[in-house]
Amino acid sequence: MPPAATVDDLTEPTLNASVCNLLRADIVACRLMPNERLRLEALRERYGVGGSPVREALMRLQGEGLVELEQHKGFRVSAVSRERLLDLMRTRIEIEGLALRWSIEHGGVEWEADLLGAFHRLANRHKTASHDGTIDADWSREHRAFHTALVAACGSPTLLGIRENLFDRTTRYVALSILSRTTPRNDAAEHEQIMRAALNRDAARAVALTGEHIERTMARVMKSLGERSAETPPQRANGRGAR
Amino acid sequence: MPPAATVDDLTEPTLNASVCNLLRADIVACRLMPNERLRLEALRERYGVGGSPVREALMRLQGEGLVELEQHKGFRVSAVSRERLLDLMRTRIEIEGLALRWSIEHGGVEWEADLLGAFHRLANRHKTASHDGTIDADWSREHRAFHTALVAACGSPTLLGIRENLFDRTTRYVALSILSRTTPRNDAAEHEQIMRAALNRDAARAVALTGEHIERTMARVMKSLGERSAETPPQRANGRGAR
DNA sequence: ATCAACCTAAATTTCGAAGATCTATTGACG
DNA sequence: CGTCAATAGATCTTCGAAATTTAGGTTGAT
Known part of the structure; x- marks a missing residue:
C-alpha cells in the first residue's frame, strides 16, 4: 500500500481544498491507478476526513478530467488509453x-x-x-x-x-x-x-x-x-x- | 425576481447534476448576475434541495470558471471585467x-x-x-x-x-x-x-x-x-x- | 476622540445518519 | 441445466444539525 499523506500535511484553510490537492497529486503520480475505483469510505479513511469534503473534491477533479463519475455508481480514476x-x-x-x-x-x-x-x-x-x-x-x-x-x-x-x-x-x-x-x-x-x-x-x-x-x-x-x-x-x- | 426553474424540470439522475445544470444556465444567462453572492441558504430555497447537492454543484462550476470561491467566505458568480x-x-x-x-x-x-x-x-x-x-x-x-x-x-x-x-x-x-x-x-x-x-x-x-x-x-x-x-x-x- | 479587544450574529464548512440506487447472490421455475 | 425473479448487501446520494470561521458592532481604556 503506497504511503498516503494525510490532510495535516498541507496548510489549506479548508479540508475540501486539502483533499482536492492530495487527491490530484495521488492521481497524477498514479499512486491511485487509472480506472481504480474511488470508494467514499476508502477515501474517508485515507485522508482522515468526512464524506462531504471528499465528495466536493471529487466533483472538482471530475471537471479537471482526472476522475470520472457514473451516476449512482461512484467515482473512478480516469481511465487511460x-x-x-x-x-x-x-x-x-x-x-x-x-x-x-x-x-x-x-x-x-x-x-x-x-x-x-x-x-x-x-x-x-x-x-x-x-x-x-x-x-x-x-x-x-x-x-x-x-x-x-x-x-x-x-x-x-x-x-x-x-x-x-x-x-x-x-x-x-x-x-x-x-x-x-x-x-x-x-x-x-x-x-x-x-x-x-x-x-x-x-x-x-x-x-x-x-x-x-x-x-x-x-x-x-x-x-x-x-x-x-x-x-x-x-x-x-x-x-x-x-x- | 427572475423565475427560477426547479429541479423537477430536469430529468437528471441525481440532484447535484440537476442543480449544476440549472445553476450553469442561470449564470450563463445572467439570471444570476456577475459578482452576485451565492448564499447556500438562498440556493437551497431557489432549487428546493439540500445543501450537499448545491455545494457539490458549485464546486464543479468553480472548475468551469463560472463561480469563484473565497475560502470560508462563500461563493460568488464570477466577476466580469x-x-x-x-x-x-x-x-x-x-x-x-x-x-x-x-x-x-x-x-x-x-x-x-x-x-x-x-x-x-x-x-x-x-x-x-x-x-x-x-x-x-x-x-x-x-x-x-x-x-x-x-x-x-x-x-x-x-x-x-x-x-x-x-x-x-x-x-x-x-x-x-x-x-x-x-x-x-x-x-x-x-x-x-x-x-x-x-x-x-x-x-x-x-x-x-x-x-x-x-x-x-x-x-x-x-x-x-x-x-x-x-x-x-x-x-x-x-x-x-x-x- | 481613537484604537483595540471582545462579543454577538450570520454564514460557511464539516460530520454522521437516513434514504435511494445498484450489484451480487440465492432459490424457484421452465 | 439454464433463465429469471426476488432478496440481501454494499455504495452512493442526500439531508439536517453541530462545529468553525468570518464580519460587524459595542465597550472600555488611552
Whole structure:
C-alpha cells in the first residue's frame, strides 16, 4: 500500500481544498491507478476526513478530467488509453505552443531571468530515477516549474489554466510509463534548446522544439502503454480478496 | 425576481447534476448576475434541495470558471471585467479556430449534413429580442448548436470540452450585453459565410471568418460593458435593506 | 476622540445518519 | 441445466444539525 499523506500535511484553510490537492497529486503520480475505483469510505479513511469534503473534491477533479463519475455508481480514476493519450498530447502541443508564442511576445527581462533560473535549478537536479521505480519528486517539480516559466509571460490566465490542466493530465501518463520501465531519457539538452530559442525570441523554433519534445515523450509513453494493455483493463473490483 | 426553474424540470439522475445544470444556465444567462453572492441558504430555497447537492454543484462550476470561491467566505458568480473579456475572447478565437481547422480536416458527409441542418434551423429561427430584454432562448440554443456543428468533426474530445467551456463563459458576457441594450445584430450572413468556407474545405478562410465573427461580438459586448462600469461593481452585500 | 479587544450574529464548512440506487447472490421455475 | 425473479448487501446520494470561521458592532481604556 503506497504511503498516503494525510490532510495535516498541507496548510489549506479548508479540508475540501486539502483533499482536492492530495487527491490530484495521488492521481497524477498514479499512486491511485487509472480506472481504480474511488470508494467514499476508502477515501474517508485515507485522508482522515468526512464524506462531504471528499465528495466536493471529487466533483472538482471530475471537471479537471482526472476522475470520472457514473451516476449512482461512484467515482473512478480516469481511465487511460492510447486513443486518449493521443488526443491529449495533440491538444497539449497546440495549447503549449500557443502559450509559448504569446509568452515570447510579451515576456520582459523579469520573464527571462525567471526562465534562466528555472532552467538552472532543473539542470542541477539530476534526474535520478529512484530505487522504488517512482520518479524523483524534486526533479518532477523542477521540470514542471521550467515548463511553467516558459509560458509564464503569456498574459492569458485562461490559457494558462487550460495548459496547466493538460500538463497534469499528461503527466499522469508519464508517471504510468515510469512505473513500468525505469529508463529516464536525457532531455536536458532539449530543455536548453527550447529555452535558447525562447530567449532569442524565435517563436517558431521554440514552438517547434516544444512540439517535438512533447511528441518524443508521447512516443515513449505510448510504447510502454501498449506493453501493459491496449485498452484499459477492466480492473475487476474485488471486495477484499476472493473468498 | 427572475423565475427560477426547479429541479423537477430536469430529468437528471441525481440532484447535484440537476442543480449544476440549472445553476450553469442561470449564470450563463445572467439570471444570476456577475459578482452576485451565492448564499447556500438562498440556493437551497431557489432549487428546493439540500445543501450537499448545491455545494457539490458549485464546486464543479468553480472548475468551469463560472463561480469563484473565497475560502470560508462563500461563493460568488464570477466577476466580469474588460480585461477578463479580452483574455477570454482572444483565447476562444484560437481554440475555436483550431477546432474548426481539425473539423474541416476530418469531417465527412455526415458532418456536412449536420452542419447544413443546423444552419437551416438557425436561419429560420428569427432572432427576436423578446420584450423583456432577454434574448430568445430558442435562437440561443440554435446558435450554439450551429457553432457546435461546425467543430463537431474535430476528433478531439479534449479540445471540444475546452471549447464548450469557453463558449459558455463568453456567452455570459453576451447575455449581459443584451440585457443593457436590445439591438441584436444581424449575423445570419456571417454564419452562412463561415459555413460555406467550411464546406469548401477552405480552413484558412473559415478560421479567419470565425475569428472576425467572435471579434465583432467582443467589440459590441465590450462597448456595452464599458457603459455599465469599467470594473465590476463591489456590489455591496446588504442584509435585508438598510435599517 | 481613537484604537483595540471582545462579543454577538450570520454564514460557511464539516460530520454522521437516513434514504435511494445498484450489484451480487440465492432459490424457484421452465 | 439454464433463465429469471426476488432478496440481501454494499455504495452512493442526500439531508439536517453541530462545529468553525468570518464580519460587524459595542465597550472600555488611552
